[in-house]
Amino acid sequence: MAVTTGTLYIVATPIGNLQDMTPRALDILNAVSLIAAEDTRHSGRLLQHFNIQTPTTACHDHNERGKSQRLVERLLAGEDLALISDAGTPLISDPGFHLVRLAREAGVRICPVPGACALIAGLSAAGLPSDRFAFEGFLPAKSHGRRQRIQALAAEQRTWMLYEAPHRLLECLEDLLELLGPERQVVLARELTKTFETIKGAPLAELVEWVRADADQQRGECVLIVEGAPQPDDGDALDPAAERVLDILLAELPVKQAAALAAQITGLKKNRLYQLALGKNA
Template sequence: MTVSGTLYVVATPIGNLQDISPRALAILRDVDLIAAEDTRHSARLLQHFGISTATTACHDHNERDKSQRLVERLLAGESIALISDAGTPLISDPGFHLVRQAREAGVQVCPVAGPCALIAALSAAGLPSDRFAFEGFLPAKSKGRRDRLQALANESRTWLIYEAPHRLLECLEDMLSALGPERQVVLARELSKTFETIKGAPVAELLEWVRADSDQQRGECVLLVEGAPVPDSEDALSPEVLRTLEILLEELPLKQAAALAAKLTGEKKNRLYQWALVKNAKSGEAD
């Protein structure tokens, strides 16, 4: 009886080539085939380490059709390494369909741990990391992105997204609108590369910092967002403060109402803004 091969899901460097593990290198040398997101891109990595294993393309546009043929080779006893252009495959990268089909066919799937941009960013951002949410890439179009950010505004965990450099300013502008000016956001850019940047600030300040420096609008970006505060019974807004805010919300846009209510009551503007966001979201659900 033929024993099936193994599908190795291999993490590769996100920048610094020295981050690849000896185990990953050994597997890339020993497998029968490397399934790469972009064979031309991965060729540079393989050539650097003197790896001559055959490669085949497995990307978003061909993965569904290609997976069946790769699984057939695995079932015939060959071993395959799955790699993406950088980092850990399947984390906002192709590979899900291949891994699922391989598992359904009874093929052993073995993760070869290594670099991952979101984990690297989280480890150095200084935001709570005991619980977090990863949202991948937000919608590219403005309305979809704003809607998604609005839905995330009240997420209490630290949350992370990937963003393309040419959309970074637009994304930060939409964050300012959805989250208010004081929410802490960290930009982790070009991690492990020569011009690595990790900058945290209130979103309004971060937006202006990025806008003033075109170099910060280049390269691979991770944005990490501080979770919304979760008020408990002892920290609830007083009825008088809420009444003032509700009256102002009937006449003014949300941000203006929160700012004016803060001046009138002495309450923190960001707390009022977040409460108003929750109220608007619940009103939308009721509608």
């Protein structure tokens, strides 16, 4: 007689407003044998609010590799399990990748239970192009790594998005300002669905000053939605002599300085040279 495996449900939970919990998610969390939670204490408050009595076990960045095999064994024995993160959709900058991959390799059925997701919520309200977009998760915490990653994204023409910790928000915005220029549109979506939800879009120079002037904007969960670089057109092509000047300067100077000096030498507009330099340095 064939043995039927259990199902691993990937269950999205609210990112703030508890009314965003779906009826289907509640039914599944009540029905499964075990809930694997990023933080059992944090999720315990959510489960208690909805009077869910299902046992929980911790599955987070530090124990996921070791825990996953034991969870898959339970799934293979026929138990249904659910995976939840502290908030939002599991695996989106949260633990769960190793468990899902191992379960899939073992032939276990994986069933997503959609719901709240901060990056999609932010994008939907940003007013920036959303037909194509890229998600970068968290940028490196240290300045050098973060600046390198921003530089690599400077010429990205799709809208791109990232999460940022509140204590690094201003520093990250300042790096974006320096590397992308003052006119690039960025939307800060902060504390989505919560009491102090803020969605503010502005050119980077304005947004940096706004955040710098209000310490309250440097608190809570933050999503940054960045306007893509403008698409080049035929008018963006440089004559060979001007492009040679820009290339020589880029070999020795940061993008911003190289573009400013090239503008002085060639008489071309600095913003045009800056955008072209970003593309060369990407």
